[in-house]
Amino acid sequence: MSRMPAPPQRSWTAPLLGLGLLLLAIASFATLPLQFAAFFTLDAVNSVSEFIGGFAPPELRTGFLSKTAWATAETLSMSALGTLLAVAGGMLLAIPAAGRFGRPLRGAVRAVLNVLRSIPELVWASVLLIAAGLGPFAGTLALAAHTAGVLGRLFADALENAPLQPEQSLRINGASPMAAFFYATLPQTLPQMVSYTLYRWENNIRAAAVLGVVGAGGLGQMLKYHLSLFQMQKAATVILAMLLLVALVDGISFAMRRALTR
Template identity: 75%
Template sequence: MTPHSPSLPPPPPRSPGKILLLAALVALVVASFASLPLQWSAFFAPEALDSAAEFLDGFSPPDTAPAFLDKTFGALWETLAMSLMGTLLAVAGGLALALPASGRMGGALRGAVRALLNVLRSIPELVWASLLLVAAGLGPFAGTLALAAHTTGVLGRLFADALENVEPLPEQTLRTNGAAPLAAFLYATLPQALPQMLSYALYRWENNIRAAAVLGVVGAGGLGQMLKYHLSLFQMQSAATVVIAMLLLVALVDAASYALRRALTR
């Protein structure tokens, strides 16, 4: 007599809340398409395609004059430095705010700091740059501060969530055996969250490269400022060189960040 195979348990019933949430998302997507004046026929009209082709034809060939390439390389380095310094300042500020935001210093302080992080990351980099240009003047300093302010809000929230999600038992064990709170945090909790926090920081550096290129449009220096200048004068070939420099910079930073993340996860 062959034994009967154990029957599989019945699937759990679907929660009405999940079904309502899914229905609300579908309704939101449908309403978005219905409310936006999406003129697909005008977008793909022959006249529009001819105008776009004529506009793009003005970008070729890119400006390869040695003097202009030197100027472009200087702006590229300025954009890279803005993104790197802005990210480093945000890592320091985000880590400092993540400690109270993770509830390690009391519930009341946790709510206040998380509200501050919400404000910092809710204001886009362009708005921060416009505000800081008044105080710091034109140039990369205002752009660096704008990137640091917005990214501090993002990384502070991500770092706080990473600290809250670590296993608390190792730190509790160290503190039970007489270790100081700071030492227990540094030796037990922080090493668990550090790989994830480093991954978040590298990912935000990638984003800040793109943001730093855009911030130049409002006068914050770098490749974005060069791009705005040449486009405003309809110097399309020079603008094409700046766009190519942006693409190369983003590709190089993406590759470097990917390699660093792979090295950290091994």
């Protein structure tokens, strides 16, 4: 008579982790002076209504729409070029960060990637504005620097997690290490890398609009200018342009990801 297998031992790691996160959330609410009731007072509602009412109707004169369209194209160009530069830099850093040239170099390059992505785009832009001056060039470099750190880490993890058997098979049959990498490992990870790139491009559209606040050009610079002069109707047009641009890029990115997965 065969014995029944012993039931698997229950792991308490996941429940303890969930309990710790719950306690952390409770402690966060308890230590912050949150005043939710202040949002629903009559004065707050009247102030918000008056502020929002100042945005209507948006400015639709031809001259201002042309200016907004040019700023929209500038923001789109900043995000696209910054992402392309980040892909090139991230890939160059991802190969040694994946341990292709030894563990010491892997640790050093991953430290560089940590520095690049831990500094926000606004800080990069503030620093680069001193060197490159006002305008979209500094914003593009700021996006490229931060995104290279993010994509480099994601690309390196994808390369490390890829199955080694196809590359080893080519190596056994006489292929060089670089040829085996480009013909076996890279094709396996390329769809994942493209998906990461498209997602970061979506994020960079929003970041490019924000970078204009510090003088990096595009829609953000227009928005800051008109808000500082309390020209709310013109600011409303700029905000609508931001929303349309983000929706457009999200749609393009979604369509490209769908095409890659077919």
